[in-house]
Amino acid sequence: xxxxxxxxxxxxxQMGNDKSIKCEQNLGHDTMYWYKQDSKKFxxxxxxxxxxxxxxxxxxxxxxxxxxxxxxxxxxxxxxxELGDSAVYFCASSQVGFTExxxxxxxxxxxx
Amino acid sequence: xQQVKQNSPSLSVQEGRISILNCDYTxxxxxYFLWYKKYPAEGPTFLISISSIKDKNEDGRxxxxxxxxxxxxxxxxxxxQPGDSAVYFCAARGTYKYIFGTxxxxxxLA
Numbered sequence: 001x002x003x004x005x006x007x008x009x010x011x012x013x014q015m016g017n018d019k020s021i022k023c024e025q026n027l028g029h030d031t032m033y034w035y036k037q038d039s040k041k042f043x044x045x046x047x048x049x050x051x052x053x054x055x056x057x058x059x060x061x062x063x064x065x066x067x068x069x070x071x072x073x074x075x076x077x078x079x080x081x082e083l084g085d086s087a088v089y090f091c092a093s094s095q096v097g098f099t100e101x102x103x104x105x106x107x108x109x110x111x112x
Numbered sequence: 113x114q115q116v117k118q119n120s121p122s123l124s125v126q127e128g129r130i131s132i133l134n135c136d137y138t139x140x141x142x143x144y145f146l147w148y149k150k151y152p153a154e155g156p157t158f159l160i161s162i163s164s165i166k167d168k169n170e171d172g173r174x175x176x177x178x179x180x181x182x183x184x185x186x187x188x189x190x191x192x193q194p195g196d197s198a199v200y201f202c203a204a205r206g207t208y209k210y211i212f213g214t215x216x217x218x219x220x221l222a
Binding site for chain 2: 043106
């Protein structure tokens with residue numbers, strides 16, 4: 001039973017399109033995150049949510065809009081995709097008073 | 113400004129020997145550090161952590177050492193096994209985020 005699951009695992013799309021990545025966690029955690037791993041393999045925080053409220057937005061372009069319908073879900077919608085958006089996106093979750101975060105398997109987004 | 117740094121992008125070690133992965137940080141306010149292991153096409157998985165009130169934490173073959181005065185931590189794997197071959201990320205816990213280093217690719221040679 002997967003703790004943090006993301007869909008899809010792979011996403012290939014054309015420039016200018018709009019796409020969404022879904023994330024669900026069944027750990028009962030209060031905090032969820034989106035991370036981006038770029039071509040240099042650097043894992044960088046994009047957003048963090050606590051109890052459905054946005055806590056961190058790390059200077060991410062407005063084309064990226066996270067949405068948390070409930071504590072167990074954090075989706076990422078990307079408008080007007082650009083070539084530079086190609087990366088692997090990881091969803092993660094942790095508990096308040098947290099120690100470690102648990103990561104999903106990642107979504108490899110390729111913009112062509 | 114990279115607050116967590118792993119200066120060795122790769123490391124090769126013979127099976128059975130010790131692997132030592134290093135990590136430096138710049139923010140003295142960090143109070144909790146973690147090591148993650150990542151295989152290709154998978155998400156990072158938690159390996160071991162250490163609180164800033166300790167200088168050592170051990171879990172089986174894995175030991176993490178923290179030197180607060182030097183702002184340095186290291187992960188020791190003894191003995192190294194071929195299945196340990198992966199990318200290892202050091203991370204520091206910030207406020208509602210984890211700050212990762214750039215990773216070290218460990219290759220354990222059989």
